[in-house]
Amino acid sequence: MRKETLLATLGCHPQDHSGVVNTPVYRGSTILFPDLASFEAADNGTTQEPIYGRYGTRTTTELEQTIAKLEGADHAIITSSGLSAIVIALNAFLKTGDHILMVDTTYGSTRRYCDVELKRFGVETTYYDPAIGQGIEALIRPNTKIIYLESPGSLTMEMQDVPAITKVAKAKSILTMGDNTWGAHLYYDPYALGMDISITSATKYICGHSDVVMGVITCHKQHYPHLLRSYKNTGACASPDAAYLAHRGLRTMAVRLKQHQQNALEVADWLSRRPEVEAVLYPALPGAPGHELWKRDFTGACGLFSFALKQKAPQAALAAMLDNLELFGMGYSWGGYESLITPVNLRNSRTAYKFPHEGTLLRLHIGLEHTADLIRDLEAGLVRLGNAA
Numbered sequence: 459m460r461k462e463t464l465l466a467t468l469g470c471h472p473q474d475h476s477g478v479v480n481t482p483v484y485r486g487s488t489i490l491f492p493d494l495a496s497f498e499a500a501d502n503g504t505t506q507e508p509i510y511g512r513y514g515t516r517t518t519t520e521l522e523q524t525i526a527k528l529e530g531a532d533h534a535i536i537t538s539s540g541l542s543a544i545v546i547a548l549n550a551f552l553k554t555g556d557h558i559l560m561v562d563t564t565y566g567s568t569r570r571y572c573d574v575e576l577k578r579f580g581v582e583t584t585y586y587d588p589a590i591g592q593g594i595e596a597l598i599r600p601n602t603k604i605i606y607l608e609s610p611g612s613l614t615m616e617m618q619d620v621p622a623i624t625k626v627a628k629a630k631s632i633l634t635m636g637d638n639t640w641g642a643h644l645y646y647d648p649y650a651l652g653m654d655i656s657i658t659s660a661t662k663y664i665c666g667h668s669d670v671v672m673g674v675i676t677c678h679k680q681h682y683p684h685l686l687r688s689y690k691n692t693g694a695c696a697s698p699d700a701a702y703l704a705h706r707g708l709r710t711m712a713v714r715l716k717q718h719q720q721n722a723l724e725v726a727d728w729l730s731r732r733p734e735v736e737a738v739l740y741p742a743l744p745g746a747p748g749h750e751l752w753k754r755d756f757t758g759a760c761g762l763f764s765f766a767l768k769q770k771a772p773q774a775a776l777a778a779m780l781d782n783l784e785l786f787g788m789g790y791s792w793g794g795y796e797s798l799i800t801p802v803n804l805r806n807s808r809t810a811y812k813f814p815h816e817g818t819l820l821r822l823h824i825g826l827e828h829t830a831d832l833i834r835d836l837e838a839g840l841v842r843l844g845n846a847a
């Protein structure tokens with residue numbers, strides 16, 4: 459079955475719930491055992507049934523099974539946030555003295571986790587150029603445990619040659635994991651591209667309505683015990699209420715993403731013809747950086763991209779543009795139904811390559827509003843920017 463059909467059918471068991479279509483929210487901390495034998499089975503770890511609220515109830519386990527199937531993985535683990543999914547996945551395979559290769563364009567909080575927490579525990583991180591491809595081989599050390607990927611990268615949107623990197627990793631028996639939030643489980647097949655473990659912030663398109671924080675890790679059988687151990691020993695579980703909302707979000711994810719993509723392409727194309735704009739960083743846009751790799755590795759795109767202005771806008775001009783937008787909100791996260799804009803300050807977050815644009819960088823999330831209204835709003839903003847500069 460195709461992914462659209464999986465989204466519309468998986469995790470529906472009305473006969474178990476008085477005919478109600480959706481699995482209800484099973485809230486629980488204590489889960490009672492019917493007898494001593496089942497208590498002891500849970501104690502030995504030989505049961506598949508929910509045994510304690512922190513490890514999930516049926517509301518969460520059905521969501522896990524749905525996402526695993528959607529991504530073609532054996533297992534999924536739902537966590538409290540995208541960041542906790544990243545932390546759990548890294549911790550599952552690392553110990554003092556290990557080394558990891560981290561893409562330079564990784565999500566900012568992933569970078570801070572490596573630089574602050576992993577460093578304190580004696581794990582060393584080397585950042586690599588997202589364009590490195592098979593050149594990754596030269597950075598591998600005897601103690602390299604993980605190669606971590608994110609394609610396209612956060613904020614600056616560089617595509618990676620994922621199969622070239624995972625091929626080198628496989629030959630050296632090094633684990634690969636990727637943050638695949640942008641591909642949203644629909645437009646990307648991390649396992650076909652050779653990744654071992656896939657991480658997604660479900661906060662974005664899975665939930666899709668700017669009201670839930672959640673993460674997902676998927677994997678095949680051989681890595682599940684490590685990930686499950688790390689997850690269980692961390693306690694970073696998602697609530698059943700959040701899981702319910704996530705499953706509800708999944709039902710419409712394919713249709714939402716189609717519209718996000720269509721709207722984003724229209725806005726990106728319009729921006730690419732504006733005189734103020736130096737570059738539109740949206741791999742799905744023909745002619746944009748990474749477009750050829752995107753065509754090879756993805757079957758679609760989401761609504762998130764960035765663009766660079768030709769000039770560094772003075773603060774007052776940027777405020778004149780951003781403070782008076784009617785439809786674009788300024789705030790963190792993305793993947794909801796609404797459009798967002800944020801100025802990007804890369805600070806010192808690029809150390810392995812040089813980002814080529816000097817002008818002001820802005821990130822857009824294109825929502826489900828009509829593009830005629832979105833473009834009008836952006837156009838008025840660019841005019842205010844020009845008048846104030």
Ligand SMILES: *Cc1c(COP(=O)(O)O)cnc(C)c1O
Nearest residue numbers: 539540541565637639659661672
């Ligand atoms: C938002 C985001 C995360 C973190 O997810 P949270 O659910 O906010 O913790 C991780 N990776 C990427 C690429 C993101 O955009």
